[in-house]
Amino acid sequence: MMMMMMMMSKSSMWRNAMFLVGFLCLLSLSHAELPPNYSFMKPATEAPPVSYYDYIIIGGGTAGCPLAATLSQTSRVLLLERGPAPYGNKNISNLGNFADTLSDTSPTSPSQRFISEDGVISARARVLGGGSCLNAGFYTRASPDYVRQVGWDGRLVNESYQWVEKVVAFEPPMLQWQSAVKDGLLEVGVNPYNGFTFDHMYGTKIGGTIFDKDGFRHTAADLLQYANPPMITVLLHATVSKILFRQKGRPRLMAHGVAFWDGAGVMHRAYLNKGSKNEIIVSAGALGSPQLLMLSGIGPKEHLQSFGINVLLDQPMVGQGMSDNPMNAIYIPSPLPVEISLIQVVGITEFDSYIEAASGSNFAGHSDQPSHFTPNLGMFSPQIGQLSKVPPGKRTPEAIAKAVEQMKSLEVSAFRGGFILEKIMGPVSTGHLELKNLNPYDNPLVTFNYFKEPEDLRRCVQGMEIIEKVIESKAFSKFRYPYISVEALINITVHFPVNLRPRHDNDSKSLEQFCKDTVMTIWHYHGGCHVGRVVDHDYKVLGVDALRIIDGSTLNYSPGTNPQATVMMLGRYMGMKIMSERLGKKE
Structure with a gap:
């Protein structure tokens, strides 16, 4: 009885908090500029207490949006998204405001901050369009080898990529900084030059971007323009608390509904229509999907019981195999103005380290810029870095504000430049989620075990060695001060507040220690619901009927140099396969 009272008290407190958050979210939604044909999108407060659909998709992210748009061609679809729409938010839509969304820690931010148990600061999307609303915009396909290893149908994969690319993929403008990085990569031997291409291949290439020629971001939410409006409902600020199952008189669990809170803290339920082919599909991402399975009673038995959760299916692999591709970078101040650019060029090395670059700040390179300003340094800003040198108990908003003020006192020239970064393939190192x-609105606990496996550290060191050579290349020479050595740049970067891990003196100039001390996320975390462990090759949850998981949580390693193109493709790909199965047709 006491346990029930405690749980009821916690639930009541959470609903009150959700009401305040939801109220603020609804105010922000009223100012959003929605696409004219998105009449099917509305706040969850307008949902009936009970409703019925053929497909219920949990998560309107990078996979969920194309999946919902596809299935709506022939079936009644409900898409539940816990965040707002991206439209009307200049921090999402404008390339120059990329870092502002990531540094926003308000309760209504489309970016939900989390810090891994490793001490690395990251972000989880809570917005329609998912991570495609927060990322650096690079668009590149998975390699043909990846497609074969996963067992996907190559023809349907290509068609699905093309379906996505008609709406969200563009060729980026190649200005001075990115061109210098490209030429530097070629000069130091990252060959051949593959020009502009979406394809993944060894050498140096210009990849695609989801920013158009005007610097306007196009996200997975834009793929809903393919939807059949009478057949789809998209509910915003709809936070699913659990999946509902039937079991009585059945040999296996069967998903048949969901319970979700709206932005005002009111509970709603949505159920599947009668029909053997109707399904609930979880597309809540690498953190959200394993978390929701556990909250619904599917996961490691002892862990669930420790929270008083009724265990419906003991599935010890839920939350296991979590991976995040580590990123390390060197900051290079420039004697010349540089353009504002995110990822456009990539060097794909034979040892499976990927070299990329970004440049500029909101003020860099403008003739009317003030002598002092608030720099936009992305992952290196005080707001995002959260002052790694300050003890955890003292990382207050006041401390962050003080650091920002200190940065304002610096000259513009101190922030004129950019980063060259490397990301390793895979990775081999994995962790777990609890x-x-x-x-359901809070983040789970996640450990990635960065560089636990020596192979990952070896790739990082080799990637950093390539970056050093690019910085010293003739092609890149005009964008670096000749009197600042690469060793000095490395030591400067070590002191940026990029994570909460302890720092070490780097006098030995050990790149191994540099990789460990300055590791960051590149937001490509995945795993937790792997194919063959939690879902089968059709993404159906093992041991459960009418339930699939289709998102990055099913990936064994990150596809291509950047996964968003493949995750969007996967939503379309599986939507086509499910629709074909439903109609009894060949794909």
């Missing part, structure tokens, strides 16, 4: 509490 529940923090019973609140």
